[in-house]
Amino acid sequence: MNRNITDKEILEEVEKGSSKIDNKKLDLIVNDEEEIKRKSSRLDDNKFKKLLRQLKLAMSLIKDFKTKAYTDIPWRSITLIGAAIIYFVNPFDLVPDMLPLFGFADDAVLFASIFKSIQFDLEKYAEWKGLDTQEYF
Numbered sequence: 001m002n003r004n005i006t007d008k009e010i011l012e013e014v015e016k017g018s019s020k021i022d023n024k025k026l027d028l029i030v031n032d033e034e035e036i037k038r039k040s041s042r043l044d045d046n047k048f049k050k051l052l053r054q055l056k057l058a059m060s061l062i063k064d065f066k067t068k069a070y071t072d073i074p075w076r077s078i079t080l081i082g083a084a085i086i087y088f089v090n091p092f093d094l095v096p097d098m099l100p101l102f103g104f105a106d107d108a109v110l111f112a113s114i115f116k117s118i119q120f121d122l123e124k125y126a127e128w129k130g131l132d133t134q135e136y137f
Helices: 007-018 023-031 033-040 049-066 075-089 105-117 119-129
Strands: none
Touching (some): 033 049, 049 075
């Protein structure tokens, strides 16, 4: 099947998945950090520099949220981050990652959309961590 997957379809998929995020799923994300790092290392660092930084920031946020070091964030933002990360790690997403260039395109669109929609929460967290938000946004 050769059809174009739209940004809207990708976001709808994540929105559906976000309703299934709970503390156990967040634990799985934290425990799967090495796989997430491995997969993200396959992205072109020059092309996806900010996206990769945002992903690292999001992972740090999930870990700090799980340990209750940082809880000043809406649950919806946590679930969107969680669903996006699960979608990223899932080898059966809408566009297979084995396809050169296009395989990660849906993941990049997804993260860019999610991170843009919760940018305020991520910036607030980065400031709390003492990070320069200019490096992320």
